[in-house]
Amino acid sequence: MNNERQIQDEDLMDVAQDPEQAHRLRKALKTLADNPNVGGKLQEMAKEVLSGRIGMKDAIATPTYMDALGDRIGEMRRAAENQTQAERESSREQFATWQKKQEEQEDKERAERDGPSGNIVTTPRHGRGGSSHRR
Structure with missing residues (x-):
């Protein structure tokens, strides 16, 4: 770009x-x-x-x-x-790991965007209320 x-x-x-x-x-x-x-x-x-x-x-x-x-x-x-059951399980585990890293990165970016604060308050993430993708 x-x-x-x-x-x-x-x-x-x-x-x-x-x-x-x-x-x-x-x-x-x-x-x-x-x-x-x-x-x-x-x-x-x-x-x-x-x-x-x-x-x-x-x-x-x-x-x-x-x-x-x-x-x-x-x-x-x-x-x-077309995935096998084993591939699905592996994909779920990989997704959970990826999602956790993404959430940590988003929290870090949000903190940087919001600037320094003595009392950091985070808001809940929108669209992540359920756990339908997990067991």
């Missing part, structure tokens, strides 16, 4: 419900944009949104971008359906 202008979390508030969700969305877009394995229209969309050349609402309304997203989700679903 070189020296291009980069949007900030606030620029995604037209589609996000709160600043935390906007931050996670921008982070996900950056992951898509920077991962050479993504490629194609999905990576193009992420780069376009991050550079500010297209808004997230416009990207969502673009059939080629949404088709690319749907195709990728379909690939993921098929891969999950």
